[in-house]
Amino acid sequence: EVQLVESGGGLVKPGGSLRLSCAASGFSFNMYAFNWVRQAPGKGLEWVSSINSNSNYTYYADSVKGRFTISRDNAKKSLYLQMNSLRAEDTAVYYCARGLLMMYTLPFDPWGQGVLVTVSS
C-alpha cells in the first residue's frame, strides 16, 4: 500500500524553527518528486515547496522562500521540511504529497494525512 506519514508538527513561538518529516512506503521513493502543501485553519490549499527525485532541484513559494528548506533522504525514504523564522501566518496543516507520475512533480497523488503546525506566543 502506498503511504505517506508526516510527523514533527506542534506549537512553536514566532521566530522559532521546526522540522517536518514525511515517511514513505509502498513504492520506489527515489523515482518520484515530492511536495509540501499547507492549509491554514478553515482556508484553502497553498503549495509550499517541491523537490525532484535526486534533490538536484528545489522550488519554493514566495511566501516561504529563504525561510523554509525542503530536502530528502532516498536511503531512508523520507522527505523533510525545515522551517525557520516561523510566523503566525505559517500556522497550518502541512501535507506531504507525491508527484502523480515518475519524473513529474505535479499533480499530487497521494497525500499524507497532514500534520498541524501552530505558530503562537
Add this chain to the structure above:
Amino acid sequence: ETVMTQSPGTLSVSPGERATLSCRASQSVNNNLAWYQQKPGQAPRLLISGASTRATGVPARFSGSGSGTEFTLTISNLQSEDFAVYYCQHYTNWPPGCTFGQGTKLEIK
C-alpha cells in the same frame, strides 16, 4: 501568476442528482488542470488530472472537461460520500508550481 476562480462557492444538490462545478483560469492553462476532493478532517484526494483523466480508483460518475480557461467537474448520481469540498488546481512541471482555486463546497440539499 494564473488565478483560478471556482464557482459557485457553495452548491446544494440532492442525492441522486447531478452536480456541476466550474473553474475558470485568468489565462490559458491548456489542459494542466486537476481536481481534488477534500472531506472534513481528511487530506485532499486527486480525482482528475489533465483536465479529464480520472485518477486510479475514482468512480466513473466523476468526469472532468474543458480546456484553455474554462473547466468543469461533473458528478452524476450524487452519493452521500460525494458531499465535500472540491478544489481545482492549475499546475506546471517546468518549473514546478501550481495555484489552487478557493474551493467549492458541495452540500446536501
